[in-house]
Amino acid sequence: QQQVKQSPQSLIVQKGGISIINCAYENTAFDYFPWYQQFPGKGPALLIAIRPDVSEKKEGRFTISFNKSAKQFSLHIMDSQPGDSATYFCAARGSGGSQGNLIFGKGTKLSVKP
């Protein structure tokens, strides 16, 4: 069973702090690694994504760090704001015939305290 393992399950950060969420995967055939943000009552929304041939990608306050040899990737949220409070999911996409299938982690519930 292909898996993506995500930690921590929950995270509390003070406003202005850095939020860090980690994921690890097993299948080296994964070729695309997105992060999704989900607010209560809403579907997941794509936040940022990275390919395995890139070690880091930054978009505004959000950065993905990718370690291909360790099969790990992480999301860093700089200057965390109360509006960032949501559940975050990492995911991985299979290659070839499994390209339409995203494997999601179990999620991290982030609370940013004012």
Next chain:
Amino acid sequence: DAGVTQSPTHLIKTRGQQVTLRCSPKSGHDTVSWYQQALGQGPQFIFQYYEEEERQRGNFPDRFSGHQFPNYSSELNVNALLLGDSALYLCASSLGQGARGYTFGSGTRLTVV
């Protein structure tokens, strides 16, 4: 520009019944994928429809079936409902079968009692 529209938003069904959930993809998208999200879990891939055919399927029993119409909208059918089928069912649309351009709907919350 309308995003992905799912209906109904909430649904309560009795064990053993059948249910149909509906999804209208984002304008310009031609592929619909369905995911099941249990409480406190990440979404799990059910199947994907492209050109009115099921193209990929996750680890779900045959009780889960679907359909895609010529206008790209899609239905998810679940037969012989079990209590464990209670979940948020998400529809994601994209242009083409790759999962890069997924847009998710807000989902249908199904409760089986």
